[in-house]
Amino acid sequence: MNTIAIMQPTFFPWLGYFELVNKVDKFVFLDDVEISKQSWQTRNFFCSNNQCYWKSIPIKGSSKNMINEAEISRQDLFFKKFLKFIEQNFKNYKFDEIHRLIHQINYQYEEINLADFNIKFLEWALKLFNIRTAVYRSSQIEGSNGLIKTREEKIINIVKKLSCDRYIAAMGSKDYMEKFGLGNYPFEVEFFDYPNSKKISIFYDGYGFENVLELINRLGISKIQEEVFLRV
Numbered sequence: 001m002n003t004i005a006i007m008q009p010t011f012f013p014w015l016g017y018f019e020l021v022n023k024v025d026k027f028v029f030l031d032d033v034e035i036s037k038q039s040w041q042t043r044n045f046f047c048s049n050n051q052c053y054w055k056s057i058p059i060k061g062s063s064k065n066m067i068n069e070a071e072i073s074r075q076d077l078f079f080k081k082f083l084k085f086i087e088q089n090f091k092n093y094k095f096d097e098i099h100r101l102i103h104q105i106n107y108q109y110e111e112i113n114l115a116d117f118n119i120k121f122l123e124w125a126l127k128l129f130n131i132r133t134a135v136y137r138s139s140q141i142e143g144s145n146g147l148i149k150t151r152e153e154k155i156i157n158i159v160k161k162l163s164c165d166r167y168i169a170a171m172g173s174k175d176y177m178e179k180f181g182l183g184n185y186p187f188e189v190e191f192f193d194y195p196n197s198k199k200i201s202i203f204y205d206g207y208g209f210e211n212v213l214e215l216i217n218r219l220g221i222s223k224i225q226e227e228v229f230l231r232v
Helices: 015-023 075-089 096-108 114-128 151-161 171-180 195-200 212-219 221-229
Strands: 003-007 026-029 043-048 051-056 134-137 166-170 188-192
Touching: 003 015, 003 151, 015 114, 015 166, 015 195, 015 212, 015 221, 026 114, 043 075, 043 212, 075 096, 096 114, 114 134, 151 171, 166 171, 171 188, 195 221, 212 221
Parallel strands: 003 026, 003 166, 026 134, 166 188
Antiparallel strands: 043 051
């Protein structure tokens, strides 16, 4: 049975994002949907000295752009500030690879869109955790946009196009999927609640679970792999 999951490419998500990717055979970055204002697509929170605060990716123009069309504003300045932030706040883990990745992105893209930027870092983290799930972008799947008008139709099309017969969905999708009717999906549906990630991630009231960079800095790659990705 081929399993699949679909999620928007978010900005340094929490560990559960990667636990979901690791659980399936195929994973799709949902990059051809509209940006949601003040969403995980463009921002995340960081905590230091018992205080949490938000860091956002500046986006050019309208907030109604598709994720794969929205360009980062003042790219050089944003990258410079972000690298300085990494250097000042992450002491326990050497993030030299992030520095190299930022410079590579700057060299490769005169202007980079939000989807490319987020996915570059998501793929970096997948390699760190040795997750080998096949990944795709919804914008590159035939028929994933165009005449498709509802999110239910989009999910069904993607799952069919990638020849999968079980869709693993985040618990946050349960209400709208059940409202649509689970029997209306031409494949099995399973809901996933990130059991291993929740055990080792810190939850901050009013914010959410710590992002993956903070978790790596706190526990290290080996501990995370042992507790989440290597556990049977």
